[in-house]
Amino acid sequence: MGMTIAEKILAAHAGRNEVKPGEYIWCKVDATGGFGLRQLEALGIDEVWNPDRVYMVEDHQAPPPTIEVANQVKEMRRLAKKYKIKNFFEFGRHGILHQLFAENGMFAPGELVAMGDSHSTSGGVFNVCSTNSAMDAVLILVFGELWFRVPESVKVVLNGRLPEWCVGKDVILKVAAELGTDFGLYKSVEYTGPVARQMTLAQRWTISNMGVEVGAKFAIFECDEKTEEFLRGRLDRAYTPVFADPDAQYETVHQFDLSNLTPMVALPGDPGNGRPVPEVKDMHIKVDQAFLGSCTNARLEDLEVAARIMKGRTVHPDVRMLVSPASQAVYRDALKAGWLEVLADAGCVVEHSTCGPCYGGHLGVLGDGEVCISSSNRNFPGRMGSPLAQVLLASPATVAASAIAGEVADPRDYL
Amino acid sequence: MGDTLVFQGKAWVFGDNLDADWQICSLETLAELRAGGVPLTAEELGKVCLQPVDPEFGRKVNLGDFIVAGANAGASVACLDGDPEDPHLIGAASLALKGAGIAAVLCESSNMTFLRNSVHHGLPVVECRALRGRVRQGDELRVDLARGAIQNLTTGESFRFSPYPDFLLDMIRVAGLYPQLKNASGSSGT
The missing domain is CATH 3.30.499.10 (Aconitase, domain 3)
Structure with missing residues (x-):
């Protein structure tokens, strides 16, 4: 058999x-x-x-x-x-x-x-x-x-x-x-x-x-x-x-059949809460933090797409964006390619490679009531800090677009 | 003397998704114990076992009793099953249940990390779908691990499950993986 x-x-x-x-x-x-x-x-x-x-x-x-x-x-x-x-x-x-x-x-x-x-x-x-x-x-x-x-x-x-x-x-x-x-x-x-x-x-x-x-x-x-x-x-x-x-x-x-897929965002609580970004966009969900990092989405092409979106733009005044490459090798590649420079110029905090923010450990945990859009993998209460904070999961492009807009945004509006 | 793989005791019944990190051995309780300087042994964890669900559980449970849970027993949304700050404390939920005197966890299905950690701590986790709704709080149960048989002595009903292979039964007989490895490395004479 x-x-x-x-x-x-x-x-x-x-x-x-x-x-x-x-x-x-x-x-x-x-x-x-x-x-x-x-x-x-x-x-x-x-x-x-x-x-x-x-x-x-x-x-x-x-x-x-x-x-x-x-x-x-x-x-x-x-x-x-x-x-x-x-x-x-x-x-x-x-x-x-x-x-x-x-x-x-x-x-x-x-x-x-x-x-x-x-x-x-x-x-x-x-x-x-x-x-x-x-x-x-x-x-x-x-x-x-x-x-x-x-x-x-x-x-x-x-x-x-x-x-x-x-x-x-x-x-x-x-x-x-x-x-x-x-x-x-x-x-x-x-x-x-x-x-x-x-x-x-x-x-x-x-x-x-x-x-x-x-x-x-x-x-x-x-x-x-x-x-x-x-x-x-x-x-x-x-x-x-x-x-x-x-x-x-x-x-x-x-x-x-994925031919008609749109960018997706998982609403807080469970990675299974995924909804199309065009739908969520109309809800005008404000974000306090945007995180581009973790073992899920912090490879060279993830940093590249974020940099392409953010080039010549800046992070929204009410938002801080954290960037942590998946490894030191990715960090060096992104540095040499110029992506880290673009992200820093846009006002991102460029960190070294760490799991820290993704699991609410250190280097950028969330406070009570804060909202984060993250390229990571988990969004249950307390995952990225305060149990009263909320985490949305999305692709690096959606994270970058949302950091600029100050609310959940469609990356296709920025490319 | 009876076979060490036959257990008899009272049922403590819980629902689906009984969570390892937040219910069986809560991370908050672990942090409190640590702050209080309490050693994180099975005995101490047993006293606070299932506290968020039933604060009196550790006091009421008797040696040899069973947990009867629903689907996905030992669920772990946080995927920790232990204390992230303490690499020695892997499978804290299983340790806590053992410390409380639990003979075995009977459930419809289980989280595989919980099942593996439990067996390695010498605590059997038995999956048996037919149990759903057939055991009430306080029923007297008899479990024969090697034969794959559960009897509800209160209702007279019997259930079958597919037994562990011999190497896992042996591990449970000697109370877990670490004692087994200790015996093996001690008897090798090196």
Whole structure:
């Protein structure tokens, strides 16, 4: 019987010809994060299974805002040395883990990755089964293996042709609005179709990243020349892309025609609250803060589209706009391309790469009653600071246009 | 003596989307405990378990009782299931339930991170769709984990679920992943 992409990857890593949804299996894992080294040390285990395949960075609280965090990062450095972790990234060579680790060769098509962070579904953009791990990170660190319950697979077919100025973020907000934020609960969601191929890698990345926002275990794309182009020069190993069999069994197949898509914005409370921007525009929702950052949408082309919109314009007097590139590498590229200059000239706060504002940690949290339009992934109460603040999710272009207008705006009016 | 994988106790019934971060072991409570210098052990977390839903829960629950929840038990909108400030405290909700003396969580479906953290802390989370509406607060239940059987002794009804594989049953027998790894690394003689 035919298998889905996830079933093929899991079977290959379990040393089997076939696996079925619901089965419990042990799989070899190709790479993981360093979350769990402290537990390993507490257990008296002095070696990890493969130090070259462990990746570590402090991104959430980068650089440390408190003494307590500074001491935690000191511990991380010590553990990285003790366990001979080569891929430890110091501030200034850092980034948000999903971006940074990919830049440094963590993912290759057909591989299996589990690491501590809920947005680890991001790696699915590389045709990888990539997911979150928690306590079980210790199992990978010791044995290089982890148990899985084989998930059901769901196929999402993105048909038509994406209109100009609509991007991956608009697609995932549309999908989440139509299917609900639990349609992928413990499922492997596989994205395919003409629009999947049309989108840039960065746009697909947004969709894999928000896999966890629709509950998914994995959020996988097929490998094509755009995937290969990103990976070129970053890998020390060969790989074989994995495609679903023509007769693969999907629990459900969802079809979308995206030819008439408009920019989307998710209203506060849930990423599934997506509405077309032209509709929301008429509600005149004032914003206090605009945030262009996070592992969802802070790659070079995200900064570029914002800069193109903001060139020669300024951030609205009642708004502050924060910009944080996805990694130091993106920061440098955007600097050299001139995008950061344009954004700074427009009156944006250009920060270094950090998760800070997205999760309400530091470097720009929201006060009571404030409204933020954000290129990030979550908008539940309290996510970006005060539980009394409100967060709207949108594409980088919509965020930039809204920062200029001082209220939710349509980017197509500014291009 | 009975099998360590057969449990009998009273049901505490909750609804859908019982949340790990805000209801089972609330992040606000964690912050208060920390500020008060209380050690964040299973025992201490057990005392405040489910406090936002039922402030008396930690006092009323008896050793060996069950949580009976609906769909998406251990839901986690914030995707934390633990304290972001404390990497040692992964699966805080599962620890709190264990500390409160809960023998197992029975539900229609569960958040997979919650299920995995629970099993790794030695707390079984059993998914059984047929349970919906078949258990009332205070019913006496008997759960045979290895055989995949639930009996409601109060109503006389029985339910089946697909049991965990042996390696997870073994992990639950020794009370979790860390004890299991400790035994393994200790007995290897290295």
